[in-house]
Amino acid sequence: MQDWWKKATVYQIYPRSFNDSNGDGVGDLQGIIEKLDYLKGLGIDLIWLSPVYDSPNDDNGYDIRDYYSINPEFGTMEDFDQLLNEVHKRDMKLMMDLVVNHTSDEHQWFKDHEDYYIWREKPNNWGSVFGGSAWEYDNNKGKYYLHLFSKKQPDLNWENPELRQRIYDMMHWWLQKGVDGFRMDVINFISKHPDLPDGPNGDGSAYFMNGPRIHEFLQEMHDEVLSHYDCVTVGEMPGATPEDAKVYTNPNNREVNMIFTFEHMDLDHGPNEKWDYQPLNLVDLKENLEKWQHTLYDIGWNSLYWNNHDQPRVVSRFGDDTNYRYESATMLATCLHFLQGTPYIYQGEEIGMTNVQFPTINEYKDIETLNMYQEKKNKGTAESDILDQIHHVSRDNARTPMQWSGENQAGFTTGVPWIQVNPNHCHINVESDLNDEYSIYKYYKSLIKLRKDINLITMGKFKLIYREHPNLFAYKREGESETLTVYCNFSDQTIEVDEQPNGDILIQNYDNQASNNQIKLRPYETIVYKH
Secondary structure, eight states, X not given: OTTGGGTOOEEEEOGGGTOOSSSSSSOOHHHHHHTHHHHHHHTOOEEEEOOOEEOOOTXXXXXXXXXXXXXXXXXXXXXXXXXXXXXXXXXXXXXXXXOOSBOOTXXXXXXXXXXXXXXXXXXXXXXXXXXXXXXXXXXXXXXXXXXXSOTTSOBBOTTOHHHHHHHHHHHHHHHHHTOOEEEEXXXXXXXXXXXXXXXXXXXXXXXXXXXXXXXXXXXHHHHHTGGGSOOEEEEEOTTOOHHHHHHHHOGGGOSOSEEEOOGGGSTTBOSSOTTSBOOOOHHHHHHHXXXXXXXXXXXXXXXEOSOOTTSOOHHHHTSOTTTSHHHHHHHHHHHHHXXXXXXXEETTGGGTOOOOOOSSGGGOOOHHHHHHHHHHHHTTOOHHHHHHHHHHHOGGGGTSOOXXXXXXXXXXXXXXXXSOOOGGGGTSSHHHHHHOSSOHHHHHHHHHHHHHHOHHHHHOEEEEESTTOSSEEEEEEEOSSOEEEEEEEOSSSOEEESSOOOSEEEEESSSSOSOSSSEEEOTTOEEEEEO
């Protein structure tokens, strides 16, 4: 079926933290194979696997040493082939992470092909995403190389046609093996302004985000590789607007099927940086999602997500993970899954896993978090203030091990986990969700089934209602003969809507209606009507 990915629900696996089969404390490919029936039972169509390539792991696998080898911590290529085969046996598909903006500095290319990377005698003023300068001096060569991320992640020079061909060859190799597509890491960074000019206050993003040849490179990649396979592509594109996305995802342009936007995930960042978190303004979120829904309608396609390996847990972020964890997790899921687009579930989201609050910096592993801690320490920021920001914002919130059971180490490993398990695994885990009559897992399963059964969720028009309400996110999905109306209470207060219930209830996260003659939404309540 053409465009099968429009009906699909995607599940992201962060392999290191998913399931450890051999007791070394690190999740692995055999561990994933053990849990495929669990994913099939949830209703997943497409698994997105975060990088499993050979890597020194400076940035948890996003620094690739060899595109054609599996990181020994995760297993072997035989294990990968078995995983792919077992996924396909269950009528699911597998999407790889494609990281081609940069490699590891331990990649053979970095040793043998200077012209595959970006070098300058004198650096410009760009800063790295992970803090500090984006340039590193190489003593052997007597010049600097560009690294928009870690200094162990030198940026590739996409101006070099031979380099591009090497990348396309590698993509062919994986697709011929049978993988079903790629999630493309920071793919809109691959085209840099050839002059590499200084950026205002060291921010060079205007010269590497959505750069001058980006559409040419993506179209070449499509024509050379992607057009030969029935595969799915999603481009991670920080700084891309809905207007940009319309160009990237319009099928006539032969670029990518959908992109990951970051706009809605930046709305609770402070004015200066993401660590200065602030409460979400729901009106801003509604307007942002409305803009994406309208701009791409009938032209491109949306990716729908709250969580991934780079984001804190949404139930802790936009919900109440203490008093209303079930209600807020299911409400947030409903709000997202009834929008137009392809929904992504990040491991543990389907059981309402929460942020973790490690008491000291020593338990944290994420390079971005550790760099930020050191920078703020050096500036004299109080330890308690830094840890508070880390508790709310750190990427490690998403990276604690998957909570399979209430047993020791959450059933993730029989050894010592690479990062500590969240202490709340005793009551938040898969085993208890599978046994509960009402659980977040079972609610997600119902949502996924509804998307498969009701075409209107995939194809209907989006219409925002109650635009200015500070706590109510409500919208309609309109078709020719029927309408869905989705109500989501983003607060712990009861909301009275001046409307009578209208139509059949498709799904709700409370047992009954608060009132038969007026729509009343209790704390974090969601209800969807079909009429």
